[in-house]
Amino acid sequence: MRRFKLSVLACAVLILAPRPAAAECTLPTPMSHGPGSYFLCGAPASAYAFELNQPAAVNTDGLPLACDAPDPVRCSNPASGATGDGLITIESDWSAAGVNGCPVGPNGPQRIVLVASDELSGTALLVSLSGTSPSFGYAVQLAQPYDGVALHPAECARSISLVGVSGRQMTLQLTRPPVYTDCDPGSLAAALAEQGPDCGAGFRPDVQFGPLYTLVQPCTDPVDFRKSGWESTGVLPDAEGRATLYLNWAPGQCRYTGGTTLINGAETELVTGVVAGDVGCVPTGQEICNGFDDDCDGVADNSLNPGQVLCDGIVDAQFAPNSSIGKGSKILTWTTNSEKSLVGFNIVVIGPPGVVRVNDVPIPCEGCSDFQSHTYATFLPKHKSANRLFIEILLKDGHRALWGPVRNPILPP
Numbered sequence: 001m002r003r004f005k006l007s008v009l010a011c012a013v014l015i016l017a018p019r020p021a022a023a024e025c026t027l028p029t030p031m032s033h034g035p036g037s038y039f040l041c042g043a044p045a046s047a048y049a050f051e052l053n054q055p056a057a058v059n060t061d062g063l064p065l066a067c068d069a070p071d072p073v074r075c076s077n078p079a080s081g082a083t084g085d086g087l088i089t090i091e092s093d094w095s096a097a098g099v100n101g102c103p104v105g106p107n108g109p110q111r112i113v114l115v116a117s118d119e120l121s122g123t124a125l126l127v128s129l130s131g132t133s134p135s136f137g138y139a140v141q142l143a144q145p146y147d148g149v150a151l152h153p154a155e156c157a158r159s160i161s162l163v164g165v166s167g168r169q170m171t172l173q174l175t176r177p178p179v180y181t182d183c184d185p186g187s188l189a190a191a192l193a194e195q196g197p198d199c200g201a202g203f204r205p206d207v208q209f210g211p212l213y214t215l216v217q218p219c220t221d222p223v224d225f226r227k228s229g230w231e232s233t234g235v236l237p238d239a240e241g242r243a244t245l246y247l248n249w250a251p252g253q254c255r256y257t258g259g260t261t262l263i264n265g266a267e268t269e270l271v272t273g274v275v276a277g278d279v280g281c282v283p284t285g286q287e288i289c290n291g292f293d294d295d296c297d298g299v300a301d302n303s304l305n306p307g308q309v310l311c312d313g314i315v316d317a318q319f320a321p322n323s324s325i326g327k328g329s330k331i332l333t334w335t336t337n338s339e340k341s342l343v344g345f346n347i348v349v350i351g352p353p354g355v356v357r358v359n360d361v362p363i364p365c366e367g368c369s370d371f372q373s374h375t376y377a378t379f380l381p382k383h384k385s386a387n388r389l390f391i392e393i394l395l396k397d398g399h400r401a402l403w404g405p406v407r408n409p410i411l412p413p
Contacts, residue, residue, distance in 0.1 A: 025102035029094035029137040031065070031112070037141035038079040039088045039116075041156035042123055046225060047090065047116035048270045051103040055113075055266055058101030062226075065092045066116050087153075090114065090140050109137060111198070113263055115270040117225045123156030124177035124272050126263065128205055130196040142182040142189035151188055154180045158355040160258060160273030163390070173350045174241035174259055174273060176207050209237040210260030210267050212245065217254060225270045227260060317391055317406045332406065333377045334391055339367035346392040347378065362394060 031049060033039075047065035051058035067075030067090075069083040074091065081087035094102055103110050109131025127143045145152040161173045182189035183199035213230035215223065237243040237259065245257065258274030260267050317334035332347065342365045347358040358380060366374045393401040 025093075025095040025099070025104060027095060027104075029102065029104050029109070030092070031094060031114070031138040031140065032091045033077055033079060033089040033140045035077065036079050037089070037144060037151055038077075038081070038153055039090075039125065039156065040086055040153040041088050041116065041125065042086060045088050045116045046270075047114060048226065048268075049092075049112055049114040050269060051101070051110055052113050052264060052266050053110070054101065055269060058103050059269065060092065060094075060099050063092060063096055063098045065090050065114070067091050088116065090116075094137065104131070104137070112138060113266075113268065114140075115261075115268050115272060117270060117272065117274070124159035124261075125154055125156045126177050126179040126205065126207060126261070127154060128179065128181035128183070130182060130198055142192070142194055143180045143184070143187055145180070145184075145186050146188040146191045147186070148191065154178075160275060161350060161355055162275040163350055170245045170257065170275075172212070172237070172243045172245070172257070172259075172275065173355070174209055174237050174243065175355055176209070176241075177261070177272070179205060179207060181205070206262075206264050208262040209241055210262045210272075211236050212243055212257065212259045213271055214245075215256040217256075223256060223274075225274070227267075227269060227271055230256075230271060233257075317403065330380045331377055332380050332389075333375060334403075334406075335373060335375045336365075336367075337373055339365050339370060339372070339374060341396050342368060342393060343396050344394045345376070346394065347380070348390050348392050350388050350390055357392075 045066040045068060047060075049060045049065060064074060066088050067077065067080045068085075068088055069080050070076060070078055075089070077089045077091055079087065080089040094104065103112050111128060111130045114127060114129075127140065129138050129140065129143055131138045141151060144154045155178070157175070157178050159175055159177050163171050163173045181187065181199075181203065183195055183203040184190065187195075189195045212233045212235045213227055214233055215230045217223075233245055235243050235245055243259075256271075256274050258271045260270070261272045262268075317332065334345075336342070344362040344364045346362055349356045349358060359378070363376065363378065366376070389406045391403045391406065393403060395401060
C-alpha cells in the first residue's frame, strides 16, 4: 500500500445539557476560558455550541467562538498565544446576536456541548459543562485537569485517519475523542467545589461514532463544517471505528469526508473529523504527488506512468523477526525514495483504542532536502505483528501522510 497525504480537519470540543431552555438570553451569559486557560488543539479552529436536550433550538449557529490569537475585535484572552501555535481559547456569549435560544433557564444554566474543528491536525476533544449561576454562564476551564498546583489544558486527540485508498474505495479509522467534564474528580470544578448537583456518582456522557458525510466543492473555497450543507453517505462506522466508502467525484474538485459524534444519543451539528484533499482522478491523468489516486489505477502516488515525477515517500517497510535487545522486541525498517518534502516520521498503531504513537519523539529524516533514498531502523518493544502498524510521514508543509500497513517478513521454513 502507498502513502496517503491528507489534510485532516477536526479539533472537536463538545460540551453537554439536560433541561429545557428559555427562548433567548436577555442577560450576558459568557462562555469563555478564564485567564491562563486554553485548549491544546490545532489551529485555525472554528466552533459551535448547543444544548444537548435541544440541539436544533438552542445553539450558537454561525457565531464565532474559537480564538487562536488575541485581536482587537473579539479575542482578548492572551492565553490563546500566537497564530498557529495550537493554543485555542473559547471567547463568546450566549446573549450575542445570531444565537438561537438560550441554555439558561429560571433554575440556572443547563449542560451544553461545544464543537470545534481545525484544518490540519485531525484531533478532537469533548468538554461537558453545567455552568454555575443563572447570570454567570460557563467558565470553560472548570472542566480542565487541576493537580492542586497548576491548571492543565484539555488536549485534543486524533479523531480520524485515512488508512487506505484503492481506486474509488476509501477506508477510514475513527476514534472517540477524550472527554473532559466539570464532574471529573481531578477537574478545577472539583477543586473549587463548583460541581453542580447533576454531576452525581459516576457522571459520564456516552460518546459514540456518528454517521459519515461528504462535501464536494472547489479546493479554494472555505469549508463550512455544519453538517446541514453536507451529503450523508449512509455509512456508520463499525464498533471499532472502521468505515469503507465507495465514492464518485468530479476531477479537479476537493472531496471532504468525515463523521459526526453522538453524545448521549444526540448527534453533533458540526462534522467533528474530516479527511480532505484533491481526490478527483482521470483515467488518462498522471499522479501529482498529492496522496491520492489521480490516474484511477487503484494506487496512490505511484510512479508507473511515462514521464511522471517521483513522489516523496516510503517504498518499503517491514518487521525483522527479532532484535538484539530481546524480550519480544522487533526491528522495524523502512526505505524512502526521496526526501525533498519530508521532515521526519512517527510509528503508529491504528485500532482499538484508536491511533497510538509508539515513539516518544518524532524520528528525524536523514536527507530532508534531497532526492536520495534513505533506509531507517528502529526497535519496537514487545510488538508481535505488523498488523495495524503504520508509518506516519511528517511533511514540511505541516501535512501528515500514512504508509502501511507494514508487512511482516517472509520467514524461512
